[in-house]
Amino acid sequence: xxxxxxxxxxxxxxxxxxxxxxxxxxxxxxSVPRHLSSDCGYCVQIDxxxxxxxxxxxxxxxxxxxxxxxxxxE
Amino acid sequence: xxxxxxxxxxxYFDNAATSFPKPECVTDAVLNxxxxxxxxxxxxxxxxxxxxGHIVFKARKSIAALFGLKNPMxxxxxxxxxxxxxxxxxxxxxxxxxxxxxxxxxxxxxRPLHELEKQAxxxxxxxxxxxxxxxxxxxxxEAITVRTKAVVVNHASNVLGCIQPIREIGxxxxxxxxxxxxxxxQSAGVVPIDINRDNIDILAFAGHKGxxxxxxxxxxxxxxxxxxxxxxxxxxxxxxxxxxxxxxPDFLPDRFESGTLNIAGLSGLFAGSQYIQKKPGGIKGIYSxxxxxxxxxxxxxxxxxxxxxxxxxxxxxxxxxxxxxxxNISVSEAAQILSDKFExxxxxxxxxxxxxxxxxxxxxxGTLRFGFGIFNTKEEIDIAVHALKSISEGN
Ligand SMILES: Cc1ncc(COP(=O)(O)O)c(C=O)c1O
Numbered sequence: 001x002x003x004x005x006x007x008x009x010x011x012x013x014x015x016x017x018x019x020x021x022x023x024x025x026x027x028x029x030x031s032v033p034r035h036l037s038s039d040c041g042y043c044v045q046i047d048x049x050x051x052x053x054x055x056x057x058x059x060x061x062x063x064x065x066x067x068x069x070x071x072x073x074e
Numbered sequence: 075x076x077x078x079x080x081x082x083x084x085x086y087f088d089n090a091a092t093s094f095p096k097p098e099c100v101t102d103a104v105l106n107x108x109x110x111x112x113x114x115x116x117x118x119x120x121x122x123x124x125x126x127g128h129i130v131f132k133a134r135k136s137i138a139a140l141f142g143l144k145n146p147m148x149x150x151x152x153x154x155x156x157x158x159x160x161x162x163x164x165x166x167x168x169x170x171x172x173x174x175x176x177x178x179x180x181x182x183x184x185r186p187l188h189e190l191e192k193q194a195x196x197x198x199x200x201x202x203x204x205x206x207x208x209x210x211x212x213x214x215x216e217a218i219t220v221r222t223k224a225v226v227v228n229h230a231s232n233v234l235g236c237i238q239p240i241r242e243i244g245x246x247x248x249x250x251x252x253x254x255x256x257x258x259x260q261s262a263g264v265v266p267i268d269i270n271r272d273n274i275d276i277l278a279f280a281g282h283k284g285x286x287x288x289x290x291x292x293x294x295x296x297x298x299x300x301x302x303x304x305x306x307x308x309x310x311x312x313x314x315x316x317x318x319x320x321x322x323p324d325f326l327p328d329r330f331e332s333g334t335l336n337i338a339g340l341s342g343l344f345a346g347s348q349y350i351q352k353k354p355g356g357i358k359g360i361y362s363x364x365x366x367x368x369x370x371x372x373x374x375x376x377x378x379x380x381x382x383x384x385x386x387x388x389x390x391x392x393x394x395x396x397x398x399x400x401x402n403i404s405v406s407e408a409a410q411i412l413s414d415k416f417e418x419x420x421x422x423x424x425x426x427x428x429x430x431x432x433x434x435x436x437x438x439x440g441t442l443r444f445g446f447g448i449f450n451t452k453e454e455i456d457i458a459v460h461a462l463k464s465i466s467e468g469n
Contacts (some may be wrong), residue, residue, distance in 0.1 A: 031119025060419040
């Protein structure tokens with residue numbers, strides 16, 4: 001199962017990707033799924049199992065994010 | 075090599091206006107973006123768009139590291155230092171505020187302030203520097219009133235090269251609840267700066283001078299503990315974020331970065347800012363190199379050039395900018411001969427800073443100015459001293 005982390009800003013998404021990779025969490029930037037958000041740009045896809053760990057890393061770095069949602073693909 | 079081979083007899087001493095040549099990694103980075111990436115980072119979700127986003131992030135992180143900033147989102151890219159100063163100044167000021175600035179400001183800071191003063195929107199106090207261009211922090215303290223909202227100071231003079239005691243001034247601002255805005259156009263990449271330790275709230279920098287990025291780059295850096303919501307944006311719209319709303323985002327950096335950024339420029343700025351930070355000795359090394367060049371020039375010119383008058387002090391720390399003239403020839407004529415006959419590029423006149431020239435007694439004619447860069451050498455200075463000697467002797 002995959003999950004996506006949604007952000008207010010693509011700037012935050014890239015920052016998050018950078019920190020997650022530094023913490024060895026496998027992740028990938030993908031286009032924002034339209035059914036999850038109306039924002040332009042991209043978000044970060046992770047394994048759903050890593051959700052809590054990822055959220056802790058983002059919070060520890062004060063990286064603002066909107067939501068983490070399970071995502072099966074469109 | 076960096077300079078065009080056909081033109082490599084040119085000596086470029088106008089680095090205070092913009093640095094040249096740029097390191098090869100900078101031109102490579104610009105070319106790589108324009109030929110291999112090309113996309114807009116904030117809008118689409120495709121691979122190239124994401125790659126462009128990575129470039130912008132890396133540039134932000136590199137600038138944050140340069141100034142000791144923890145949160146890279148507090149770096150706001152603008153098209154130059156002037157735009158950053160306008161954003162910081164107009165963004166925080168409200169009707170009735172009192173502002174303190176100095177007689178050493180560039181017109182990028184003093185003009186927006188004076189315009190607001192003319193509209194009777196703010197009141198302005200201009201603290202006078204001494205003859206060497208230095209501001210006494212005590213004078214700033216004495217100028218603070220109950221209405222004082224901000225102090226605006228040019229860190230390194232674009233006329234004399236002298237460096238203001240910003241940490242001390244910042245401490246006074248902090249103790250009095252006053253916002254400290256620092257113009258680091260000349261000092262960024264030359265003088266070590268730590269935004270938090272130096273007590274700066276808002277810092278403006280040019281990307282195209284000491285950071286060796288392309289023209290059209292610069293930025294405003296907001297201290298980690300400063301609430302960015304106190305700053306109003308100058309421009310609105312043009313962000314991919316909050317696409318479902320007609321409101322301007324209030325989060326960083328989107329609140330202040332409206333419209334597509336100069337990604338080609340930022341590619342080069344990333345490369346340039348990494349280049350200077352990774353040089354052996356880092357910024358401290360650049361600082362001592364510039365001080366050495368400055369001392370060498372003043373020493374040699376005083377020894378060999380008869381009518382040489384120097385306004386910059388060789389005893390004060392310097393950002394590598396020197397104001398001088400030849401007593402017996404106008405500054406414009408001397409600059410013309412330096413360019414035409416000796417292929418030495420420098421700047422003459424008032425350097426956008428009438429009050430600074432009044433301070434040192436060189437208004438309205440101004441001075442000649444040499445601004446040294448990281449690639450300049452003592453050999454080039456010796457050639458220039460020889461040229462000045464020949465001009466002053468009328469040869
Ligand atoms: C002290 C100072 N402030 C501001 C500026 C303006 O910089 P920019 O040309 O990037 O707007 C300059 C240089 O031109 C400068 O020397």
